[in-house]
Amino acid sequence: MKQVGLIMGSDSDWSVMKGAAEALDEFAVGYEVGVVSAHRTPVKMIDYAQRAADRGIKVIIAGAGGAAALPGMVAAATPLPVIGVPVPLKHLDGMDSLLSIVQMPAGVPVATVSIGGARNAGLLAVRMLAATDPALRGRMVDFQKALEALVADKEATLRA
Numbered sequence: 001m002k003q004v005g006l007i008m009g010s011d012s013d014w015s016v017m018k019g020a021a022e023a024l025d026e027f028a029v030g031y032e033v034g035v036v037s038a039h040r041t042p043v044k045m046i047d048y049a050q051r052a053a054d055r056g057i058k059v060i061i062a063g064a065g066g067a068a069a070l071p072g073m074v075a076a077a078t079p080l081p082v083i084g085v086p087v088p089l090k091h092l093d094g095m096d097s098l099l100s101i102v103q104m105p106a107g108v109p110v111a112t113v114s115i116g117g118a119r120n121a122g123l124l125a126v127r128m129l130a131a132t133d134p135a136l137r138g139r140m141v142d143f144q145k146a147l148e149a150l151v152a153d154k155e156a157t158l159r160a
């Protein structure tokens with residue numbers, strides 16, 4: 001079952017956005033991947049956003065770079081939670097992408113992660129789904145314990 005819609009403005013975003021896919025894979029959460037551009041394929045974008053919920057998608061992760069309109073425009077046309085990933089391009093270090101995504105008008109939220117933070121977008125989608133899925137929540141708790149253990153291991157190597 002595909003619960004997450006993972007979309008990006010261009011196939012060139014995949015090198016960043018695959019971080020979200022990898023996180024979803026780690027938790028065995030089903031997802032679909034698509035290239036949907038706010039500026040190059042605006043009709044496809046609106047159609048995708050309007051139909052996603054009825055197709056069973058529960059969370060949308062949208063990544064884009066530069067004048068990154070995709071996450072906000074998708075959020076405007078769907079009732080689903082949208083997580084925005086600012087993709088860094090060659091110029092401006094991704095600040096253009098970040099500011100294009102994060103500064104949404106009241107009433108149209110996008111949960112924006114850090115520049116290039118696709119892995120956290122995937123993990124946030126898992127947490128959203130886990131709110132109503134006890135088994136998935138259990139896997140997230142295990143993941144958090146593993147993170148904690150990793151820090152302890154690394155700290156021990158400092159003292160060794």
Ligand code: RP5
Binds near residue numbers: 013067087089
């Ligand atoms: C944005 O333009 C895309 O999300 C991508 O980050 C950027 C460049 O796209 P390409 O010219 O590489 O296709 O809309």
